[in-house]
Amino acid sequence: MPAALPSATRATSPSRRLLGLGLGLAVSLALAACPGDDGDGDCGPGATPPDGLRVFGDGFEARYTMLQAGANNDCPDPNAPAGVISLTIAGIQDGIEPGLITLCVPRPDLFDQATPLGTGALLVDLIASTAGCTIDLTPTAPVGTAQASGLCDDGADPAGFALSVSGTVSVDRLCGGTTDTVSLQLMGDVAVAAQ
Incomplete structure (x- = not known):
């Protein structure tokens, strides 16, 4: 009678291999369907830079960073689902x-589309x-669009998302005691973390 093989070299039966594959597949499917993920693994900002949003023009330039998003209900849409x-x-x-x-x-459920600045994406502070x-x-409405990519759970997903902005804004500029009103560009792609 042949001696038993050591456990490390013992052949695996086909049913054990199938069981292992089944468990691996079940774990993969469970992870892909985690809450907040739509199953395609595309939640989050990807390689979008954390400081890619800037306001510039007429000799002025500044960048914004450390953007965070929260479902705070600060500008609810009464017609939202x-x-x-x-x-x-x-x-x-x-800096x-x-x-x-x-x-x-107001409608993060629609924010994966180009959304008008000033109505669909309200610019509150700049x-x-x-x-x-x-x-x-200034109170003058901005012109342009904002759009999210990698946005899951209407922005509540912990992975965050990427924000793309392309527009023109009216600002009051104070330089050395002189104030004027100018139009500047607000543009860029920036990573947004969950709050």
Whole structure:
């Protein structure tokens, strides 16, 4: 009678191999269907930079970083479907205080499409300082669009998402005691973390 093979070299029966494959497949499917993921693994900002959003023009330039989003219900849409909570996105000027940017998206469930700045993506705050000048948003509505990619669970997914903005904003600019109103570009792609 042949001696038993050591357990490390013992042949695996076909049923054990199938069981192992079945368990591996079940684990993979369970992970792919985790809450907040739509199953395609595309939640999050990907390789989008954390400081890719800038306001610039007429000799002025500033970047925004450390953007975070939270379902804070700061600008609810009364016509939104049940369970849709408005999304607030806020960040700071890179390296400078008190620079900040704040947007509010009433319908994050539609934010994977180009959304008009000023109505679908409300620009609440835009403050920046550089080279002895400070800008602050005027009441004039911005023109352009904002859009999210990698957005899951209407922005509540812990993976965050990428934000793309392309628009023109009207700002009051204060330089050395002189104030004027200018139009600047607000553009870029930036990573947004979950709050």
